[in-house]
Amino acid sequence: MGRRPVVRDRPNRPIRITQSSLQRRVMANTDQLRVKKQQRNTVLASVFGSIIEWYDFFLYATMAALVFNSEFFPEFDPLIGTLVAFGTFAAGFVTRPIGGLIFGHFGDRIGRKKILVITMLIMGISTFLMGVLPTYAQIGVAAPILLLILRMLQGIGLGGEWGGAAILTFEHAPRGKRGLFSSWPQTGVPLGLLLSTVAVNLASLGGDEVLVEWAWRVPFIASIVLVIVGLIVRLKVEEPQAFKDMVETGEVVKVPVFEVIRKYPKQLLVGFGARFSESITFNVYNAFLLTYTTTVLGLSSSYALNGLLVASVIGFFIIPIAGKLSDKFGRRPVFAAGAAVALVTAFPIFGLIDSGVAVFIWLATVLGWSMGACTMFGAEAAFFAELFPARVRYTGMSLVYQLGVLPSGAVAPIIAVWLVSISGSSWPVAIYVMVAAVIALVALYFAKETAHQEVDTDLRARAEAQSAPAPAAQ
Secondary structure, three states, X not given: OOXXXXXXXXXXXXXXXXXXXXXXXXXXXXXXXXHHHHHHHHHHHHHHHHHHHHHHHHHHHHHHHHOHHHHOOOOOOHHHHHHHHHHHHHHHHHHHHHHHHXXXXXXXXXXXXXXXXXXXXXXXXXXHHHHOOOOHHHHOOHHHHHHHHHHHHHHHHHHHXXXXXXXXXXXXOOOOOHHHHHHOHHHHHHHHHHHHHHHHHHHOOOOHHHHHHHHOHHHHHXXXXXXXXXXXXXXXXXXXXXXXXXXXXXXXXXXXXXXXHHHOHHHXXXXXXXXXXXXXXXXXXXXXXXXXXXXXXXXXXHHHHHHHXXXXXXXXXXXXXXXXXXXXXXXXXXXXXXXXXXXXXXXXXXXXXXXXXXXXXXXXXXXXXXXXXXXXXXHHHHHHHOOOOHHHHHHHHXXXXXXOOOOOOOOHHHHHHHHHHHHOOOHHHHHHHHHHHHHHHHHHHOOOOOOOOOOOHHHHHHHHHHHOOOOOOO
């Protein structure tokens, strides 16, 4: 028999943790917690700001359909008065590119956070002043002029808001989650629509006569509370690392818009084309739907308003799901899926609306607004952000989003009303929605997939190299 090996007991050696290694661990954990907290604050600030902006914007669209035609444009036939009221609605879209250019320029030069505070103040104060504005019966033609000016200021504020809020979350996003993170500010759209619709429903409790007489003012005035809370949240956000790196490396562009036009014309065209379907689908199924169901079909405003309530709740969940799916499958297929929904459902949707049955109108709104527009909305922010480098990202995104809306969403309610007025039917509007979807699908065909590419890594490397200490002299 062989000899059994002798097993000697070994004393347990204590794990030695030096003070420097412990400090490094504590610092690493602290930094990680700080980054996660900052990411959470960024998402919260962007979402809250987006809610305020879209609450204000949708509130105007709703009141343009229900109140402004009689209170500010009483000299016209009801349908024509609504058309004129939608003209002031479109004026907000016309000034959005101005806001995009101004605030995109300074957002790329002095920082994202500072600009977002300014845009929120512009939008919130303009909306509050609308609530205390005298009507045509009180001050005559000055009333619609002042309404138009405030609407244009709303557009300028929103023109700078969207790009900044989307970029803030995009540039703070962890790896592999840019689509999900940048989709969260987009949820401000259904939440803003939900809040504005709830506010209008509450204001309408006393009946249409009370709404027109004075209750329409309450939702506008109450928005100032949202603005105050939003400012408190937004002031806690830090500038994203990408902008800090731009400052560190001296890569801040003097005139970003010139560089965008000169170096990225294809990206602009792709963005404009993709924007077509989302913008037209979006505005046809919220602003125009109210006018069509009340003025043309003669239904109570509650039919469309309740449909928008249901659609906004569902849209809130669809947007981040679409953003997350775009991280996995790519921006193009998710965006294209939303455009395809808009294409194939246009005629069925208006068939449901023309039935005059409340449940069918709600279903139509969910199909067009939630399933179509919100799916595109979920992938949109990351898709547009990835078209441009950090140094011109704010300007590039703002140009795509705000200039792209001029031939699409800005005039969508006007064109839809005009098509119904000359045809007496909704089928031309359905064709209009379908054509927009085809334009978007063609643009996406020529787009480059960017979901799985790294962004701003070269900028980070240059900033780290520049801040590294110089080697000691031998």
